[in-house]
Amino acid sequence: MSVQIVLFSLYFVVIFAIGWYALKRTRDESDYWIAGGKLGWLLGGASMGATHASAGTFVGTIGVIYTAGWSFAWIVLSIPLAYWFMAAVLAPRFTRSKELTLPAFIETRYYSKAVRRLAAVIILIATVVYVQAQIVAGGIISNIVFGIPTEWGMIGFTVILLVYTSIGGMLAVVYTDFIQLVIMIVGVAAALPLAIRGLGGLGPLFTYVQAVKPETFTWESFPPTLLFTMGLAFTLGTVATPEKLVRLYAMKDMRTIRRGVLFAILVAAGLNLAIFVIALTSIVIFPALPRGDLAMPMVARAVLPPVLGSVLLAAIAAAIMSTVDSHMLVAGSALAHDIYGTLRPDASPKTRLWIGRVGILIVGSIPLLLILSGVGEGKLIQFIVLLFTALMASSFFMPVVVGVYWSRATKEGAASAMIGGLLVCFGWELWGPASIDPVLPGFLASAFLLVAVSLLTPPPPDSALAPYRR
Amino acid sequence: MMEVGFVFWGLFAVFGAFIAAYVAWMVWVERG
Numbered sequence: 001m002s003v004q005i006v007l008f009s010l011y012f013v014v015i016f017a018i019g020w021y022a023l024k025r026t027r028d029e030s031d032y033w034i035a036g037g038k039l040g041w042l043l044g045g046a047s048m049g050a051t052h053a054s055a056g057t058f059v060g061t062i063g064v065i066y067t068a069g070w071s072f073a074w075i076v077l078s079i080p081l082a083y084w085f086m087a088a089v090l091a092p093r094f095t096r097s098k099e100l101t102l103p104a105f106i107e108t109r110y111y112s113k114a115v116r117r118l119a120a121v122i123i124l125i126a127t128v129v130y131v132q133a134q135i136v137a138g139g140i141i142s143n144i145v146f147g148i149p150t151e152w153g154m155i156g157f158t159v160i161l162l163v164y165t166s167i168g169g170m171l172a173v174v175y176t177d178f179i180q181l182v183i184m185i186v187g188v189a190a191a192l193p194l195a196i197r198g199l200g201g202l203g204p205l206f207t208y209v210q211a212v213k214p215e216t217f218t219w220e221s222f223p224p225t226l227l228f229t230m231g232l233a234f235t236l237g238t239v240a241t242p243e244k245l246v247r248l249y250a251m252k253d254m255r256t257i258r259r260g261v262l263f264a265i266l267v268a269a270g271l272n273l274a275i276f277v278i279a280l281t282s283i284v285i286f287p288a289l290p291r292g293d294l295a296m297p298m299v300a301r302a303v304l305p306p307v308l309g310s311v312l313l314a315a316i317a318a319a320i321m322s323t324v325d326s327h328m329l330v331a332g333s334a335l336a337h338d339i340y341g342t343l344r345p346d347a348s349p350k351t352r353l354w355i356g357r358v359g360i361l362i363v364g365s366i367p368l369l370l371i372l373s374g375v376g377e378g379k380l381i382q383f384i385v386l387l388f389t390a391l392m393a394s395s396f397f398m399p400v401v402v403g404v405y406w407s408r409a410t411k412e413g414a415a416s417a418m419i420g421g422l423l424v425c426f427g428w429e430l431w432g433p434a435s436i437d438p439v440l441p442g443f444l445a446s447a448f449l450l451v452a453v454s455l456l457t458p459p460p461p462d463s464a465l466a467p468y469r470r
Numbered sequence: 471m472m473e474v475g476f477v478f479w480g481l482f483a484v485f486g487a488f489i490a491a492y493v494a495w496m497v498w499v500e501r502g
Contacts, residue, residue, distance in 0.1 A: 070477055077481075080488040088495065206474050217474045258496050265492065269485060 004145045004310040011183070011314055015164050015321075018175045022168030028349055032169035032356055033100040033333050034250040043174050044251035045263030047326075050177035051243055052079070052268040053184055054323035055137030056385035057275060058316040063292030065279035069213070069221035073276040078231050079269040082238035087261040090239060091248050093404035095257070097467035098249055101330070102242040102396070103338035109403045110411040111464040113342045118415055119396070120338035122422060123242050124363060126391045127331040131367040133384035134324045137293070141317050144297045145310075151372060157320070158368045165325040166332070166360040170250060173325045180318035181267060187315025188274045190308045195281040195299060208284040216283060223435045230386060233439035237389030240397040242334075243326040332360030386437070387429055394421035394442025398450045406454075407465050413454030421446025 026032050039047070054060075064072045099105045103123070107116035135154045142153020164172050199205045209216050222230075238244060251257045275296070282295035285303060289295055300312040336359030341352060398421070399414040425442025432438060 074481055077484060077488065080485070080492060084488075084492055084495070088499075206478070210474070217477045219477070255500065258499070262492055262496065265489065273482070273485070 003306050004313065007307075007310045007314055008145060008317070011317070012160060014179060015160070015176045018179070019164030019168040019172045022164075022172035022175060025171055026169055026353070029100060029337070029352055029356070031171060032353055033329070033337065034246060035170040035174055037098055037249055038252050039174060039247075039250045039256070039260075040252065041256045041259035041263060043178055044247055044256060045260030046181045046267065047174040047177040047250075047322075048083075048244060048247050048260060048264035049267035049271075050181040050184070050319075050322035051247075051326040052238070052264065052323075053181075053271045053319045054385065055134045055316070055320045056323075057268075057272055058184075058319040059137045059140070059293050059296050060133070060385055061272065062275055062279040062282065062296045063294075065216075065276055065292075066282055066289065066295040067292040069216040069218065070276070070280070071219050071222055071227060072230075073273075074227065075231050075234055076269050076272045076276070078234035078238065079272070080265050082235045083261045083265045085235075086239050086244065086248070087258050090401055090404065091257050092254060093468050094245070094400070095248050095254070100246075100249070101333045101337055102245050102400070103334060105245075106399065106414065107342075108467070109464055110399070110409075110414045111461060112411040112415075115411050115415045115418075117339055117342060118418060120334035122391075122395050122418060123334040124331055126388055126395075127327050127334075127363065128367050128370065129384065129391075130388035131324055131327050131331075131364070132371055133388075134320050134327075135367055135371060138317065138320050138324075140293065140297060141313060141320070144301055145313050145317075154368060154371060157317075157324075158364065161321055161324050161328060162361055162364045165328045165364070166357040169356070170246075170329060173322075173329055174250070176325065177322045180322040183311070183318040184271055184315040184322075185267065187312040187318075188271055188278070191299065191304055191312045192274050192278060194305075194308065195278050195303055198303060199281055199284055205280055205284065209280050212287045213283055216280070226435050226437060229437035229440045232443070233386055233390040233393055233437045236393035236397045236439060236443060239393075240395070240400060241389070241392045242330045242396070245400070246330060246333075328360050328364040331363040332356055335359035335363055390425050390429070390437060390439035390442060391422060393439050394425035394446050397443065398446045402447075402450060404468050407469070408454055408459055409450060410454045410457045410460055412457040413450045413452075416453040417446040417450035420449040 030036050097108050099108060103116040103119040106119045107113055135158055138157035139150035139154035142148055142156060143150045164176060196202060196205060199208060215221050248257060251260050278299055279295060282299050286295060286298050296316060300309045304312060333356065336356040340355050395418045398417045403409050403414065421442045424445035425438040428438035428441045
């Protein structure tokens with residue numbers, strides 16, 4: 001236990017020091033929200049990959065594979081597909097007008113502050129849902145590492161994240177993301193061979209899994225339509241999530257983006273694949289866990305030697321923190337830059353920076369308060385992550401991707417696509433058949449509304465299209 | 471075990487092909 005506490009304390013000291021260093025290097029809003037737009041491929045790609053690898057990867061996915069089998073692992077192919085699409089199709093046009101946030105892009109392309117604020121509100125709502133899932137996972141880890149009640153763990157996690165994210169902004173986030181990525185890779189690289197060797201190698205592992213849960217290696221654990229539409233959700237959602245899009249602005253040019261994105265694919269998908277195999281070992285070692293989400297923490301605590309187990313737990317904590325800090329930053333920018341900033345455009349740069357910090361503190365606290373009051377408990381973490389991804393894909397994919405290519409897309413079309421996609425997606429989640437992921441109807445509604453409403457409304461002014469025509 | 475081979479190793483094979491395709495695309499774009 002003491003090894004764990006020493007390691008975790010050291011980790012927290014380092015990330016606070018980075019937060020302080022980033023505070024000293026942050027001079028204006030561009031530094032604070034997009035690291036000045038000058039990131040190289042290593043930091044930019046590492047930050048993208050670390051943000052992608054979340055509690056959904058380290059706790060959620062392993063929980064789904066533990067519960068429902070290997071066919072879910074094929075979802076990993078959404079990572080190279082989505083990131084290639086970002087680098088090849090979207091980024092060359094999306095980055096022509098360098099903005100600080102996704103809603104700011106929406107205003108530039110759709111010539112409307114109201115549509116920008118609408119995008120900001122959608123981001124705020126969806127972020128709350130997403131961060132909730134991550135904080136629950138943080139509470140589980142804290143409980144295992146420090147033996148404290150889960151609620152206190154969630155509070156501690158949130159406070160640490162809020163401190164370094166709000167003081168250091170994007171610079172703190174990308175530097176800590178890099179360190180967190182290294183911890184994740186070390187943790188998984190150490191745990192994987194030990195877990196496999198403990199069972200006698202891959203061959204015996206497959207035999208044991210077949211004996212304990214014969215359905216693991218079949219295509220029957222998920223309906224094929226659900227597996228395909230979940231893959232679609234992750235692909236479209238990865239492209240359309242604001243925390244990924246803003247990293248396109250943070251990297252300095254297209255060449256950097258192509259390399260950074262390749263690095264992100266390798267680390268994010270590599271971590272996923274390694275974790276999927278660890279999930280298989282957990283099926284054999286702990287065949288009767290009450291909840292799949294406990295599988296990874298149990299492997300860290302009961303299978304590995306104390307130091308390695310601590311590194312793996314630190315890796316899980318790092319995965320959660322590297323994702324939540326990015327979401328808090330995006331939500332804070334939505335509140336401070338896109339809502340407050342458009343209502344008070346004449347505020348001084350210094351005031352805007354401080355409003356940004358306060359914005360992060362406010363929006364970062366809400367998910368915790370909701371969980372502590374009992375809202376959003378009980379679902380497997382990966383399914384909450386999936387819902388967030390589907391909501392983002394249904395709201396933003398069409399207005400962003402089609403917006404940079406189709407000059408006829410109008411503000412009314414974009415607003416209808418965002419609202420309609422969001423409502424249809426959420427409605428399907430509540431009342432639709434479970435065999436189809438809500439992203440499909442949400443995405444189709446968003447596409448239909450964008451096209452139909454745009455064609456029925458006056459075309460956009462030339463000034464809105466200028467950056468995307470060159 | 472046939473199915474294990476297909477469901478498990480097939481994923482790694484397809485993933486490797488995707489990465490190779492990305493690198494090929496990147497080289498193609500940068501050579502103009």
